[in-house]
Amino acid sequence: MKVNVNQPASTQSAGDAFVAKCHEVRVIEDLTYAMAGIQYTVEGGAASYRALQLDVYEPVDDGRALGPALVMACGGAFTRGDRKSDVVPTGEVRNTSASEYCREFARRGYVCFAIDYRLMQEAPDPGWTPTLPPGTLINSDRVNFVRAQEGLMPCTPQMMNNTYEAAADDISQAVAFVRASALRFRIDASRIALAGFSAGATAAMNAAYAQGAGVAAVVALSGRIMLSMAESCILGAPGEPPLLLFVGENDLPSQLQSMVAPVEHIQRVGLVHQLVRIPGANHFYPRTVDVHAESDERTTLESLMALFLHQHLRLSAMR
DSSP states (O other): OOEEEEEEEOOOOOSSSSSSSOHHEEEEEEEEEEEEEEEETTTTEEEEEEEEEEEEEEEEOOEEEEEEEEEEOOOTTTSSSSSOOOOOOOOOOOOOHHHHHHEEEEEEEEOOEOOOOOOGGGOOOOSOOOOTTTOOOOHHHHHHHHHHTTTTTOOHHHHHHHEEEEEEHHHHHHHHHHHHTTHHTTTEEEEEEEETTTHHHHHHHHHIISOOOOOEEEEEEOOOOHHHHHHHHHOTTTTTTOOOEEETTSSSSHHHHHHHHHHHHHHTOOOEEEEETTTTTTTTTTTTTTEEEEEOEEEHHHHHHHHHHHHHHGGGGGG
16 A cells, blocks of 8 residues: 655635645555456356455545545446556547546545456456346447457457446445445545446446445446446436436447437436536547536536536535
8 A cells, every 4th residue: 555645735715615626635555445256257156356456535634524535437448447547548539537537526625536447358257236137238349449459359248248247346345445434534425426437437327326336426427328227227216326427429329329218218217417418529538628517608527527516415515
């Protein structure tokens, strides 16, 4: 475990707590949040287990009261990327890494956790908490595109399903670790948000809604949610976490088409949500990209995310 302090405090006025960036940030690296099975086969189960790790980004303020937490899952098409860097290769528009989102929200006063989860090439154990309804076939176009970039063969449907299930399990365990560590990191356990980019966003939504990870809000950056999963798990019931979805208007057709029916279902059942289409963007975009709020006011993705969490984590009450 490594601890370091960086990122000098902003000269910006504090304004609303948890919106303005007023804190220095302490980073605690390489904490193990769970052990999980890899090299899985149907016949033999997991051949071995490995540590799942996270990095903590916390505001430096020895006198602070309990505050909110943000758990952030990296992207990478279930094939590449990690908690320290999940930016795409040179030649594509670069996204903001999970670690950078964590640093920027820690500056606002959140305790943030950038997490790893098991990837497809590890052959992860899918576990015993099913996310997908039986017989579900997941579109793997984007995954196989990235696998080809990495010199890997296309995945089978079973590989895709196993990894999908394992990632949701891992993120649920990360949330459980954060909740169990609430006193250690001075977190209000009723104000934990879950976010992710791309594959991490998909796994975050699966953990929150299909597995009931117990978070107060969800932010999905270029993620997708299966219609069958949405219909079985998102009911618009009291206590379901509000959802903020970001989608590039020029993302892959399969990505855009797959979101239409689930969003219609979310609207129909009345889940509190906000869908933000990013003009001119594909699957990748930085936290500073311009977006429009529901009021049609122009702002940045990061600022809109901060305001959404401020509202739905009820942070005004924590001043």
